[in-house]
Amino acid sequence: MKQIILACLLALSTASQVLADSVTLIREYTYQAGDADSKLSSRSIALEQVKRLLLEGLGTYLIGNTVVKNSQLSKDEIITYTAGAVVTVILEEKWNGSTYYLKVKLTADPDDVARSLSEIKNDHERSTELAELRNQANESLNEIERLKKVLAYLKQTPSGKASEQEAELLKQYVVNADQLAAKEYLEQGIKLRSENKYERAVDAFTRAIELAPGWDQPYVGRGVVYVRLNDYSKSAKDLEHAGKLNPKNMLALSFHGVSLMQQGRQRDGITEVEQAVDTEPWNVFTNINMGWALLQINQPRKSIPFLTKAIELSQQKNGRAYLLRAKAFRQSGEREKAKADITIATELGEVPPPQ
Numbered sequence: 001m002k003q004i005i006l007a008c009l010l011a012l013s014t015a016s017q018v019l020a021d022s023v024t025l026i027r028e029y030t031y032q033a034g035d036a037d038s039k040l041s042s043r044s045i046a047l048e049q050v051k052r053l054l055l056e057g058l059g060t061y062l063i064g065n066t067v068v069k070n071s072q073l074s075k076d077e078i079i080t081y082t083a084g085a086v087v088t089v090i091l092e093e094k095w096n097g098s099t100y101y102l103k104v105k106l107t108a109d110p111d112d113v114a115r116s117l118s119e120i121k122n123d124h125e126r127s128t129e130l131a132e133l134r135n136q137a138n139e140s141l142n143e144i145e146r147l148k149k150v151l152a153y154l155k156q157t158p159s160g161k162a163s164e165q166e167a168e169l170l171k172q173y174v175v176n177a178d179q180l181a182a183k184e185y186l187e188q189g190i191k192l193r194s195e196n197k198y199e200r201a202v203d204a205f206t207r208a209i210e211l212a213p214g215w216d217q218p219y220v221g222r223g224v225v226y227v228r229l230n231d232y233s234k235s236a237k238d239l240e241h242a243g244k245l246n247p248k249n250m251l252a253l254s255f256h257g258v259s260l261m262q263q264g265r266q267r268d269g270i271t272e273v274e275q276a277v278d279t280e281p282w283n284v285f286t287n288i289n290m291g292w293a294l295l296q297i298n299q300p301r302k303s304i305p306f307l308t309k310a311i312e313l314s315q316q317k318n319g320r321a322y323l324l325r326a327k328a329f330r331q332s333g334e335r336e337k338a339k340a341d342i343t344i345a346t347e348l349g350e351v352p353p354p355q
Contacts, residue, residue, distance in 0.1 A: 023061060024107045026091070027053040031100045034148050035155070036170055041177035042100035043093070045144065048137060048180050051088055054106045055079045058086070058113070065110050073121060080134045081127060084191050085116035119194075122348060124284055124314035126194050129221075130187070136217075137183055140176040147173045175214060182212035189221050193228070201225045216246040224255055232262040250276040254289045261296055270297065277306065284313045288321050295324065300331035319348030 029050035033042045059079040073081070092103040120127050147169050154166045189204035205222035212218060223238035239256035242249055257272030273293045277286040287310035294303035307325040310318060326341035 022107055022109050023058070024105060025054050025057045025061075026103065026105050027057065028101070028103045029053065030102075033098055033100065034151075036148065036151055036173045037177075039095050039100070040181060041174070042095065043102075044177050044181040045141070046100045046102045047090075047104075048141065048183065050102045050104045051083070051184075052079075054088060054104060055082050055086075058082055058106060058108065062110060062113065062117075065114075073117060077121070078117060080130050081117050081120040082113060083134070083187055084120055084126060084130045084194075085113055119349075122317045123194060124317045126190055128284070129190050132217075133183055133186055133190075137180060140179050143176045144173065147176070175212075178212040179215055182208035182215060182218060185211065186218060186221060189218075189225070193221075193225055198225050198229050202229075214245060216242040216249050216252065219245070220249065220252050220255070223252070223259075227255055227258060227262075230262075232259045235259045236263065250280040250283060250286055254283075254286045258289055258292065261293060266297065269293070281309075282313060284310045284318060284321070287313065288318070288324065291321070291324050291328065295328060295331070298331075300328040303328045304332070316344075317348065319345045319350030322348065323350045 027050050029046050031042055031046040031049065037045075056079055059075050059082060062078060062082075063075060086106055086108050089105045089107075090102060091105050092101070094101040120130065151166060151169055151173070154163075154169070185204045185208035189201045189208065192198075192201035192204055202222055202225055205218050205225065208215075208218035209222065219238045219242035223235045223242060226232070226235035226238060236256055236259035239252045239259060242252035243256060246252070253272050254276035257269040257274075257276065259269070260266075260272065261269030263269075270293050273286075273289050277283070277290040280286050287306045291303040291307035291310065294300070294306070304325060307321050307328060310321040311325065314321065322341045322345035326338040326345060329335070329338035329341060
């Protein structure tokens with residue numbers, strides 16, 4: 001098994017001004033492929049690593065810039081959220097069968113990025129998903145390194161049982177590499193969904209599914225977009241498949257219940273929404289969906305505690321929870337509370353429906 005050589009060639013020109021209001025970063029990365037690597041897995045690992053270098057560089061620059069000094073965001077949060085706010089461009093890439101070389105550029109307007117970071121921080125759904133993606137990428141990279149070491153050890157053992165174990169480990173290796181490849185499209189899908197560019201978001205999530213068909217998260221992403229598009233048959237199909245891939249995914253179960261209710265299957269749907277919130281009472285979105293479901297069956301007073309809990313769990317950052325609670329207050333005859341919630345929901349970017 002070849003030893004891994006990770007060469008990080010940081011461009012000497014760190015944060016240089018290209019335009020008066022832009023900063024450009026260029027980073028290079030060379031990944032030495034191991035015996036388990038293909039061209040695709042090598043590219044996925046190299047791209048993830050070089051993007052991390054770029055985001056860390058931009059994060060350092062932003063922290064030193066007065067625009068984000070008082071944002072109350074940690075460096076890790078800035079790096080995580082910036083992944084959903086900027087675009088990188090591959091300048092050069094080479095694969096010779098054993099090493100994968102990438103040269104990537106990031107150009108950004110610091111003020112624009114600061115505004116995006118503020119928006120993401122206040123968008124609980126988006127910030128949570130980006131944090132989960134970063135954690136998943138960390139787990140995948142750590143697992144890849146672990147598998148490399150185990151596979152190298154097995155190469156030195158007699159064939160037979162070791163070869164059977166090796167085949168299973170190689171499958172696990174491919175799964176983790178595929179998830180890294182899909183991560184880029186998941187980030188794109190999350191960003192496009194937040195911009196209400198739903199059709200393009202569907203395309204991004206579909207690409208992620210093609211790269212990692214055994215991963216539940218891209219199906220959840222696309223399923224939620226289909227809910228936003230009011231295409232409940234497609235959303236139910238995606239969310240059901242996500243549930244089969246990962247029965248513990250309560251977000252998939254909750255939104256699947258929403259899709260069923262929207263198709264007229266209220267009893268089946270609300271049972272799933274209830275199961276999801278009972279299993280994950282700390283989940284912002286299972287509480288929001290429970291509140292929404294109770295509104296659908298004309299039980300506004302019962303919906304208020306769930307929506308209030310979602311607001312508390314999201315640290316007052318979820319506009320949809322406020323909007324739904326405003327509806328619940330209005331239906332319960334509490335007009336002043338409804339007006340207050342409408343105001344906050346609007347400030348958080350939710351557009352109230354016409355009265």
